[in-house]
Amino acid sequence: MINYKTIYFFAPHGDETKEIKQDLSKLFDRLDIHTVESDKEADIIASIGGDGAFLQAVRRSNFRDDCVYLGIAADSNRHFYVDFHYQDIQALEEAFQKDDMDVRRYPTIEVKVNDNNPSYCLNEFTLxxxxxxxxxxxxxxxxxxxxxxNGDGILVSTPTGSTGYNKSVGGAVVDPLIESMQVTELGSVNNNTYRTLGTSFLLNRQRPLTLLIDKNTDYYPVMSLDNEAISVQNTEKVELRLSKKHIQTLKLKDNTFWHKTQRNFL
Known part of the structure; x- marks a missing residue:
């Protein structure tokens, strides 16, 4: 494993996780990995909380590809991006001591609204x-x-995001080793006037997706990147592509995407 020296804790719940952060800082001090106060200085960015906290940590640190992300749950629930639990802090320490972890790379989606600068998402984009x-x-x-x-909207997800909202509206679960983005319809109208494919489909990096919104009617689309809303007025065009930007995560070797999928759904 790479010789990590610094760690930053993203703790969105403040006082609720203050004690957890202190305990984790002591643990990593024993591993000779020291806590820093800026995510820009960290070799490891660790979120404290569930998958939502993990997604926020990635977004707030601007999808860094020169560090690794680590998810530590504050509860006993099962998550997809989070491998470790504060309740089993000893297992976290042993995983570092025994080098029982892999670094996995997850693809992201680049989203450009109108002529604005591009944004990124790790899980999903919705319109x-x-x-x-x-x-x-x-x-x-x-x-x-x-x-x-013609319908309620469009959902575009990464493979790791395919088990979330995408799955609940009939999209396929996609292995993260298949670098792609999945396009899934939300409430499409299919009749003699309007006709859509009616099923989700996958696109690779060489096939960007463009959504041109019909401006003959006044629309007020709501858009989101992962678990955060985008505020853009007069949306006319949205361009999406599988980005060359990846994030790296620390994961247990025996806890793959499919292990998690089985535990959560079967």
């Missing part, structure tokens, strides 16, 4: 209508016009 009315848009794959969509 939905915010009023009681369907949303119409033209969908392009690369420069090829694919379909005219």
């Amino acid at each position: 939905r209508s915010s009023i009681v009315k369907t949303l119409k848009m033209d969908i392009y794959i690369s420069d090829f016009f694919f379909e005219h969509f």
